[in-house]
Amino acid sequence: MADRIFDKSQALYVRALETVPLASQTFSKSAMQYVGGASPLFLDRGDGCRVTDVDGNEYIDYVLGLLPVVLGYRDPDVDAAIRAQLDKGISFSLATELEAELAERLVRLIPCAEMVRFGKNGSDATSAAVRLARAYTGRDRIALAGYHGWHDWYIGTTARHLGVPQAVRDLSSAFTFNDADSLASLLKAAPGEYAAVIMEPAGLDAPAPGFLEAIRALCDEHGVVLVFDEIVTGFRIGMGGAQEAYGVTPDLAAFGKAMGNGMPISAIVGRRDIMAFMDKIFFSGTFGGEALSLAASIATLDKLERDSGPARIAATGVKLRDGAAKILKAHEIDAEYLTKGPDWLPAVLPTGEGRADRTVTTSLLRQELVAEGLLFMATFNLSLAHDDPQVIGETLAAFDRAMARVAAALRSNDPAARLRGAPVEPVFQVRQNTGPIIKPKDAAE
Ligand SMILES: Cc1ncc(COP(=O)(O)O)c(C=O)c1O
Numbered sequence: 001m002a003d004r005i006f007d008k009s010q011a012l013y014v015r016a017l018e019t020v021p022l023a024s025q026t027f028s029k030s031a032m033q034y035v036g037g038a039s040p041l042f043l044d045r046g047d048g049c050r051v052t053d054v055d056g057n058e059y060i061d062y063v064l065g066l067l068p069v070v071l072g073y074r075d076p077d078v079d080a081a082i083r084a085q086l087d088k089g090i091s092f093s094l095a096t097e098l099e100a101e102l103a104e105r106l107v108r109l110i111p112c113a114e115m116v117r118f119g120k121n122g123s124d125a126t127s128a129a130v131r132l133a134r135a136y137t138g139r140d141r142i143a144l145a146g147y148h149g150w151h152d153w154y155i156g157t158t159a160r161h162l163g164v165p166q167a168v169r170d171l172s173s174a175f176t177f178n179d180a181d182s183l184a185s186l187l188k189a190a191p192g193e194y195a196a197v198i199m200e201p202a203g204l205d206a207p208a209p210g211f212l213e214a215i216r217a218l219c220d221e222h223g224v225v226l227v228f229d230e231i232v233t234g235f236r237i238g239m240g241g242a243q244e245a246y247g248v249t250p251d252l253a254a255f256g257k258a259m260g261n262g263m264p265i266s267a268i269v270g271r272r273d274i275m276a277f278m279d280k281i282f283f284s285g286t287f288g289g290e291a292l293s294l295a296a297s298i299a300t301l302d303k304l305e306r307d308s309g310p311a312r313i314a315a316t317g318v319k320l321r322d323g324a325a326k327i328l329k330a331h332e333i334d335a336e337y338l339t340k341g342p343d344w345l346p347a348v349l350p351t352g353e354g355r356a357d358r359t360v361t362t363s364l365l366r367q368e369l370v371a372e373g374l375l376f377m378a379t380f381n382l383s384l385a386h387d388d389p390q391v392i393g394e395t396l397a398a399f400d401r402a403m404a405r406v407a408a409a410l411r412s413n414d415p416a417a418r419l420r421g422a423p424v425e426p427v428f429q430v431r432q433n434t435g436p437i438i439k440p441k442d443a444a445e
Contacts, residue, residue, distance in 0.1 A: 036421030046073030072385025123149025146200030321346035
């Protein structure tokens with residue numbers, strides 16, 4: 001284990017806390033996610049699949065900015081496209097040709113896409129879809145499954161709903177992934193009131209056979225707009241999203257993250273007759289047509305398509321998931337950690353069982369992986385730059401050394417004592433909503 005010093009991260013953390021609440025813009029990129037004092041808190045630069053922190057420590061990055069970096073940091077083709085656009089300008093007073101050009105790409109690639117509008121964050125696209133569905137149907141209620149961003153209509157359904165009015169919370173209800181009956185009950189309890197069903201169509205769990213088809217049928221039966229949130233699946237599971245992979249076409253879909261290899265861009269795509277309501281609602285902002293991100297996105301999608309991006313990501317994922325599973329078993333810590341998830345997003349998850357509680361096993365895992373030069377949270381977030389035998393070999397060797405120490409800690413009398421700082425704090429279980437909040441008007445008490 002190379003001795004890693006985090007003095008500059010610590011000093012910058014103390015400085016940033018004075019002026020930046022949380023010392024980060026994003027919960028999942030904050031100090032809450034890593035073992036205090038034993039982890040980097042600030043990065044300085046990236047190249048390919050590697051990043052360097054402010055203390056000069058290097059890592060193979062399996063977080064990738066929370067998934068936007070799909071080709072690798074400083075991808076030469078994307079960066080060249082950005083530079084070429086930079087020579088022409090960034091934000092203009094009228095639309096540019098880039099908007100139509102990127103929209104045409106998405107219409108060609110994504111089954112439900114007949115028309116397209118752009119935003120900057122995933123939350124822009126999911127919230128636009130919700131407003132559009134409400135305008136189109138003249139209804140207010142939303143049923144949802146998954147994580148959909150920071151806006152009131154979604155975050156009000158989670159434990160972190162402080163600041164969201166009850167009147168807004170009352171309109172959103174969570175249903176359970178892979179349980180179509182849970183959606184059927186919601187729709188039945190408030191007939192004619194649901195505008196949209198918005199869901200992540202796939203994630204660490206694949207949709208069970210027939211599940212997405214059942215959701216599609218329920219939406220058709222009840223006149224509800226079906227929205228797939230493909231912010232994570234988009235351009236990773238395949239170029240046409242989960243809707244192409246599983247053969248079920250929603251009415252609208254939201255894309256973001258990977259579409260710009262790190263540049264801030266998202267898209268709402270969908271059926272022409274519903275997208276036509278875009279002219280009637282208000283979804284309009286200063287930066288929707290910002291040209292560097294549009295140019296980056298065109299270059300990113302071209303390269304992913306040309307280089308069979310999703311297939312290469314999946315092949316890398318299989319090697320890492322299989323390798324990690326063997327290592328966990330060899331160190332006899334497979335009661336504490338399991339591997340799961342699809343080929344394109346393999347995960348190593350604490351089981352919450354075995355010799356220590358989940359906070360300790362999560363913290364030990366991240367601490368020891370960081371010590372071995374792997375920046376990792378729960379999933380192997382992959383880019384094409386990871387598709388390299390050297391990187392995969394280095395990763396599995398580092399994983400093996402880290403798991404040897406995790407195993408030793410778990411065999412000791414007091415595994416928590418092996419933590420070199422404060423444990424990881426969960427933000428909240430984003431993919432576990434608090435359940436239906438509403439009591440439908442006509443439901444029994
Ligand atoms: C499935 C899904 N939807 C929506 C969002 C929100 O995207 P953003 O954070 O870019 O607003 C995320 C972000 O993690 C996500 O994973």
